Amino acid sequence: MHAMVLRATGAPLQWTELPDRLPGPGQIRVQVTACGVCRTDLHVVDGELPHRRLPIIPGHEIVGRIDALGPGVQGMKGLEVGQRVGIPWLGHTCGVCPYCRMQHENLCNAPLFTGFTRDGGFATATLADARFAFPLGEVGSDESLAPLLCAGLIGWRALGVAGPGEHIGLYGFGAAAHILAQVLRWQGRSVYAFTRKGDAAGQAFARSLGAVWAGDSEATPPQPLDAAIIFAPVGELVPLALKAVHKGGRVVCAGIHMSDIPRMPYSLLWEERQLLSVANLTRQDGLDFLRLAPGMGIVTRTTPYALQDANLALADLRAGRFEGAAVLLP
Numbered sequence: 001m002h003a004m005v006l007r008a009t010g011a012p013l014q015w016t017e018l019p020d021r022l023p024g025p026g027q028i029r030v031q032v033t034a035c036g037v038c039r040t041d042l043h044v045v046d047g048e049l050p051h052r053r054l055p056i057i058p059g060h061e062i063v064g065r066i067d068a069l070g071p072g073v074q075g076m077k078g079l080e081v082g083q084r085v086g087i088p089w090l091g092h093t094c095g096v097c098p099y100c101r102m103q104h105e106n107l108c109n110a111p112l113f114t115g116f117t118r119d120g121g122f123a124t125a126t127l128a129d130a131r132f133a134f135p136l137g138e139v140g141s142d143e144s145l146a147p148l149l150c151a152g153l154i155g156w157r158a159l160g161v162a163g164p165g166e167h168i169g170l171y172g173f174g175a176a177a178h179i180l181a182q183v184l185r186w187q188g189r190s191v192y193a194f195t196r197k198g199d200a201a202g203q204a205f206a207r208s209l210g211a212v213w214a215g216d217s218e219a220t221p222p223q224p225l226d227a228a229i230i231f232a233p234v235g236e237l238v239p240l241a242l243k244a245v246h247k248g249g250r251v252v253c254a255g256i257h258m259s260d261i262p263r264m265p266y267s268l269l270w271e272e273r274q275l276l277s278v279a280n281l282t283r284q285d286g287l288d289f290l291r292l293a294p295g296m297g298i299v300t301r302t303t304p305y306a307l308q309d310a311n312l313a314l315a316d317l318r319a320g321r322f323e324g325a326a327v328l329l330p
């Protein structure tokens with residue numbers, strides 16, 4: 001197998017030939033056909049997340065086909081050789097800590113995360129815990145499905161936390177927001193898109209996906225919002241979003257990493273505005289979203305890259321050189 005391997009913080013990924021790996025008990029081996037490039041991968045490369053393993057193969061929006069089953073997997077959830085599956089960020093949980101027992105496995109005390117603490121999908125093949133593999137069926141291309149495995153899932157979880165409001169603001173119109181905008185349109189809700197200052201192309205992209213309004217992140221929307229979801233890792237957006245929601249409104253921070261939130265007056269939180277965060281995802285999030293996704297009419301905007309060009313894909317993501325999501329195609 002071949003992989004793009006991170007060996008040092010901030011260093012370019014290295015194209016590496018590795019021995020083929022055999023799945024252990026409860027594992028499957030997947031031949032990777034597509035892997036999305038997520039902003040979390042930038043945080044991994046830059047060392048902005050604690051407890052990362054090195055060396056590590058990044059990538060956690062994996063689509064591929066099972067080519068080997070480890071002991072104990074035969075018949076598990078109907079998984080079989082040749083089946084197309086998706087491998088998400090949450091790669092393993094302990095199952096015994098208080099959070100797992102309360103069905104909050106996204107907060108597990110001893111988790112493993114794909115492409116962060118266990119090797120991920122910037123490779124021609126990967127191993128995965130069979131319990132954390134989602135059957136994908138045969139509808140849709142591998143490239144179009146890959147962004148759903150994190151950008152789609154974390155947006156879905158964030159939307160659940162945001163609540164049932166009609167007017168929803170999305171701060172940072174990247175991979176997750178471009179998927180969630182389509183989900184909100186399918187639900188009949190109104191999308192307000194906030195982009196980098198002067199990003200006319202990004203605002204036009206948001207409107208093309210059904211946003212009723214699009215503007216700079218510092219702009220005031222045409223009416224108070226019921227909720228706002230922040231995908232951009234920029235702490236300065238928190239007070240802006242709190243200012244944009246009405247009394248009792250919610251602001252949800254959906255990223256795994258964010259710069260410091262600046263000092264702000266208590267008046268932005270007063271009147272029962274809520275500031276919340278989402279962490280990771282659960283398998284139930286994946287099952288619910290992937291069951292509904294085919295009927296939502298989601299069309300992911302993707303930019304394909306060869307696996308060997310993973311460093312270029314990361315650089316383009318950092319610079320905002322494409323709309324939607326980047327996807328590596330081994």
